Amino acid sequence: MSGPSARVTERAWFDRPVLEVAADLLGAVLRVVRGDGVVAVRLTEVEAYGGADDPGSHAFRGRSARNAVMFGEPGHLYVYRHLGLHRCVNVVTGPAGQASAVLLRAGQVVEGVDAATARRSAEGVVRREVDLARGPARLAVALGLVLADDGSDLLGKGIELAPTRVTGFRSGPRVGVAGPGGDPERFPWRLWVPDDPTVSAFRPGVRRRRTPDG
């Protein structure tokens, strides 16, 4: 509506129901300033995660050292290590004391393609520009976000968010979430921009069993 999109400057923007924030994050541009370059990504795919009432959430079993940021003030980044190899980035939402966050799953690099390519090349193989931030771990690498960014403030310096309303979006079950948390009826909490090539592929969650059975 008003020329170049303005960054979010009020914490109240994040202090809303997680699904509401998730929808507003679609199309928003996240810009990160780092020593080795500046990269901005337009978000095309996100997932909402709740607290004690969401079996798919890291916060489902209560507060721990890893997920503490999820229970804190909204507008901060929750970054965690996954499978010993990858990092995933979330935006904390809702009031402090109540855990909820939006996982940033994919986006299109709109600034700093060279820097993003260099970072991704250092960790893996880059085939296409569209794949630079296609997937949560790839997105984290492209933006230069690391585990030390756990707790970083989106209202602070170096990391800023500029929302842009999108005309419409689609929703469905979350990627790789097994059990009740992956139920498309109860938790259709994956949101994405339709027909966008930077959206990652859907993969159902696989439920393993702790004890072998027949």
Added chain:
DNA sequence: GGTACGATTGTCT
């Protein structure tokens, strides 16, 4: 103190 498992990705068939 031990171990199964994961909000993933890249490679190989």
Added chain:
DNA sequence: GACAATCGTACCT
């Protein structure tokens, strides 16, 4: 489409 890589956390004994 299937599988290995790789390690902190949660859960069990």
